Amino acid sequence: MLCARPSRSPRFSEGGEDDDYDESKTRKTNLCSFPVRPLPNNNNITKSLFLPLTILTIVIVLIIIIVMFRNNLVCITQSDHLNLLRMDGSNSDFGSLGVPCCRSKLGQTVEWTTKDLIMGLEEFIPIYETRPIKNNVFGMGFDHSFGLWFIARWLKPDLMIESGAFKGHSTWVLRQAMPEMQIISLSPRHPKKYLKKGAAYVDENCTYFAGKDFIDFGSVDWKSVMKKHGILDLSRVLVFFDDHQNELKRLKQALKAGFQHLVFEDNYDSGTGDHYSLRQICDQSYIRGGGHSCFRDSDEARARMERKKFWEKAVDIEELCGEGDSWWGVRGEMRDDFNHSNKEISHAEHFQNSRFVESVLDVYWELPPVAPSSLTHQTRYDPARAPDPIIEDGRFDLFKRLGLTNFETSVFNGYTQMVYLKISPTAP
């Protein structure tokens, strides 16, 4: 494939040892295509206007092509020209940089396959239609609800713990996955408080550490709570975090208690979000797609600027980089507790954090989006920064058959790379 200029900066091709690490987590390296709006068609013009308008159109198209070549946005190749019309952008210059992901020690991955996920969708969609909380702005949308349900159902834990309940939607999701299992929910405000204002879910068989009984996850005496709930084997417990706390802090607290199956809802990309996330922690220069150049005239800077036009949550190089070209975390900050705390950290400390995380992980698995934006019409997250969707591009038949056309676009907006971690039983 020919490009006007190499679209990967030397920095990204230096990856060396990890260049082909876990291809399933990184984008397919189809370079040189970029989303371009299709041109309007001219069916209705009269014959007398045909020739002048055709010439005008050709001139305009030529100007557009010249401008785009000058900006290095397009590389025409024989097989690739159709991709220029794709809005989705998964095969874009930007995506070809790859996205960082945490490496697990032994290269283990999850047991489930895409086929299992599609079968799960088939089962979950009618359940999701019966959700008690239809308006869950600030809470989970469809993708993550499915992910949590699927993981809980696959693992079949003896106990599920959630931190961050809001109106109780995720409690309801866990309950759908395991109708008779115990749930512990920690949240400063009891979900029943929301009942006064509208829909909320309070589970009859859930132990709430909420309202006046609230205790932060890190302060709970888990040994005695586990005993009370008859849990002898901590590998039978699933912990779900949706409390916008520093995920390194939560991971250390979970390790201390001995939990081994963790799900983090908001696994924000570098430069975004209100707490230090696993994705951010593992964003390192030695990982494909990781580490960033703050150089304002780089390929990455150009790609980011372009992506920002299409995706609301995409960040450009100015937003990514703070003082002293600090790109890690959010502009060199380690955010915690809904951004109430945002401590600057050094690059060395950030690097050590990823080494620590990788040393305790057996599995790091990011939930893919359910479907591409060409089908869901979501415009918030940049698909080039996410794994390939479960339903492939172009499979409108499947999307429709599953009943996904019945949902409003807004339920697909909340995707933030939810991640499942399996902690090594031998972790310190």
Ligand SMILES: C[S@@+](CC[C@H](N)C(=O)[O-])C[C@H]1O[C@@H](n2cnc3c(N)ncnc32)[C@H](O)[C@@H]1O
């Ligand atoms: C994004 S909402 C959770 C959404 C919910 N999981 C759902 O499915 O819709 C975050 C919640 O975390 C709660 N929260 C704040 N600090 C917390 C803490 N230290 N521990 C647990 N929850 C906390 C907030 O009160 C809020 O209800």
Ligand SMILES: *[C@@H]1O[C@H](CO)[C@@H](O)[C@H](O)[C@H]1NC(C)=O
């Ligand atoms: C409540 O949880 C207990 C313990 O898991 C279980 O035995 C019981 O069947 C549950 N009750 C209901 C109504 O689901």
Ligand SMILES: *[C@@H]1O[C@H](CO)[C@@H](O)[C@H](O)[C@H]1NC(C)=O
């Ligand atoms: C987070 O806090 C910092 C410092 O207080 C502030 O500059 C920034 O705008 C905040 N960001 C968000 C998204 O709230």
